[in-house]
Amino acid sequence: MSVIVIQFITLDGIVTDPDGSAGTPGGGWAFRHGPETVAGDKFRLGRMMDEGVMLLGRTTWELFSRLWPGRDDPFSARMNALSKLVATRTLTDTSAWANSQVIDGDLVEAVKREERDVITTGSVSVVRALMAADLVDEYRLLTFPTVLGTGERLFPAADTPAHLRCLSAEQSGAAVYTRYGRPTR
Numbered sequence: 001m002s003v004i005v006i007q008f009i010t011l012d013g014i015v016t017d018p019d020g021s022a023g024t025p026g027g028g029w030a031f032r033h034g035p036e037t038v039a040g041d042k043f044r045l046g047r048m049m050d051e052g053v054m055l056l057g058r059t060t061w062e063l064f065s066r067l068w069p070g071r072d073d074p075f076s077a078r079m080n081a082l083s084k085l086v087a088t089r090t091l092t093d094t095s096a097w098a099n100s101q102v103i104d105g106d107l108v109e110a111v112k113r114e115e116r117d118v119i120t121t122g123s124v125s126v127v128r129a130l131m132a133a134d135l136v137d138e139y140r141l142l143t144f145p146t147v148l149g150t151g152e153r154l155f156p157a158a159d160t161p162a163h164l165r166c167l168s169a170e171q172s173g174a175a176v177y178t179r180y181g182r183p184t185r
Contacts, residue, residue, distance in 0.1 A: 001114055002137040003130055006043040006121045008175075009141050009154055015124060016151035018144075021063055026148040030175075033144060037173030040075050043140045044177075045119060049078045053116045057123035058088035064122075065097035085110065085118075087126050108133045124152055131155075139164070139180045142172060 008018040008030045020028025030038055041049070056064065061084070068079050084100040087107045094100035103110045107129055111118055120126055130136050141154075155162070167179040 001117055003111060003118045003120070003135045004045075004048070004138045004140060005127050005130070005136050006045075006119060006140045007127075007142070007154055008038070009143050010146045010148050010151075011143060012147045012149065013153040013155060014148045014151035015122075015154045016148075024151065026146075026151065029146045029148065030142075030144055032146075033174035037144075037175050038142075041078075042142055042172055042177065048117045048119055049082050051116060052119055053083040053085055053114060055085045055087065055111065055118050055120040055123070055126060057126045058086060058091045060122035061086045061088070061091070061094070061097070061100065065094075065100070069097055083116070085114075087123070087129075108135065111135055124154065127154070128156060137182060138167070139178075141178050141180070142175045143178065144175045 007015050009015050010029060014026075016022070017024040017027035018030035020031065045052075064079075068076055071080075080098055082099060084094075084097065086094055086100055086102050088102055091102060094102060107126065111130060111133075112135070120130065127136070163183050164180040165183050167181050169176060169178045171177075
């Protein structure tokens with residue numbers, strides 16, 4: 001089992017409102033570069049979409065549950081069929097998006113018990129909880145040539161630096177797709 005974080009991110013590390021749905025002043029930055037940059041399996045999830053589980057926080061799940069179920073292209077069909085876990089203290093009904101269920105109990109313990117690969121996107125509070133528990137095995141980032149200067153960063157200020165290794169990097173439309181993993185031990 002691996003824990004993989006996938007994110008749209010700006011050059012200055014901001015992950016806030018890439019699609020503009022939150023109405024932030026700089027929102028929509030990822031979609032300004034055209035649909036080819038964000039469409040399809042840009043994060044190379046492949047078989048993980050068939051065999052893994054997506055982990056989302058409530059806010060991201062609510063946004064995705066309004067967007068994905070109405071789409072019928074091949075990638076959307078895979079997203080809709082994917083098993084989904086929702087980290088929430090308030091949401092109880094996940095019937096709006098097929099194959100979704102609320103995590104029963106502690107987020108970190110649920111991830112530790114999971115036997116499938118875990119993919120998490122958006123959901124910064126979930127990602128940070130996984131970072132704090134040292135559970136993230138890989139970051140797959142689609143970095144856009146945008147500098148916002150303000151917003152929520154993927155990597156918070158920390159007392160201890162993190163040293164990752166670059167697994168790959170390639171241009172993807174206007175963005176750069178990179179994969180970073182744990183250092184070799």
